[in-house]
Amino acid sequence: MTESDMGLRERLVDVGVALLATEGLPALTLREIARRAGVSHGAPRRHFPTHLELLSAIARRGFADLAERVRAAHAPGAAGPRTHVAALARTYLEFALDNPGMYELMFRHDLLESGHLGLRETSLPLFRVLAELVGEVRPGADARRVAGALWANLHGMAQLWRWRSLQLAVGDDDFGALLDAVLLAHLGPEGGR
Structure with a gap:
């Protein structure tokens, strides 16, 4: 070329x-x-x-951007794993809210048929980081499932926040308090780690 x-x-x-x-x-x-x-x-x-290949190349750019933001927010050794999960969650939500079009495209694996176009190698490492951190916070738990539930909750939170549905339902705009409630629901109370 x-x-x-x-x-x-x-x-x-x-x-x-x-x-x-x-x-x-x-x-x-x-x-x-x-x-x-x-x-x-x-x-x-x-x-x-194919159109699919161009969409996948665009999505890869989004995953690279998100991965860079996650790396910047995740400084190993600087804090405990719970703090890192919180930073990763906040980074993910901020990315989703700042880049709604890219965010929508990136997670449409049904649309992108990611197995065929290499997106799994781009997206799954981010999930592995989350699952490893969840495993440190909740030893003995099925870290992949807990991380999957947390990710689904964060994804829903981002979408509902963008649509202003959460603000209406909870009666305020305290994004941080809602994120804390999500983390508590999936990680349990602070204390051990």
Whole structure:
């Protein structure tokens, strides 16, 4: 692949990321990405034979961004595992609220058919970090299941918060208090670790 081909490939992903940020998942078509990149509607197919492959490349960019944020929030040795779970949860929620279009795309494994396009290798390491930390906080528990339940709760919290449903239901905008309640529900009371 020539340098100009690599440049076009990256530009198509850049345009997709920007389009996703401004207009959301429904606007993410090959034709619209090509138009905004200033190329013919067939040009993206040289780099991404299917729409699915382009969507997956865009999602990988989101996972890389989220992973970098998680790494920055997770300084091993600086605090106990419960503090790290809380930092990871807050980072995840902030990412979801700051990037709703990307967040929606990233976790649509049904849409992306991630097993075929390498997204599992991008997304599962983040889940493993969470599961390992949960295992440290709750030794003896099935860490993967507890982490899965926590992740599902965080995912729902992000979605319902964005729709303002949680604020209405709980009667306030105290995001931190709600996050603390989620962590308590899944990790148990503080004390041991």
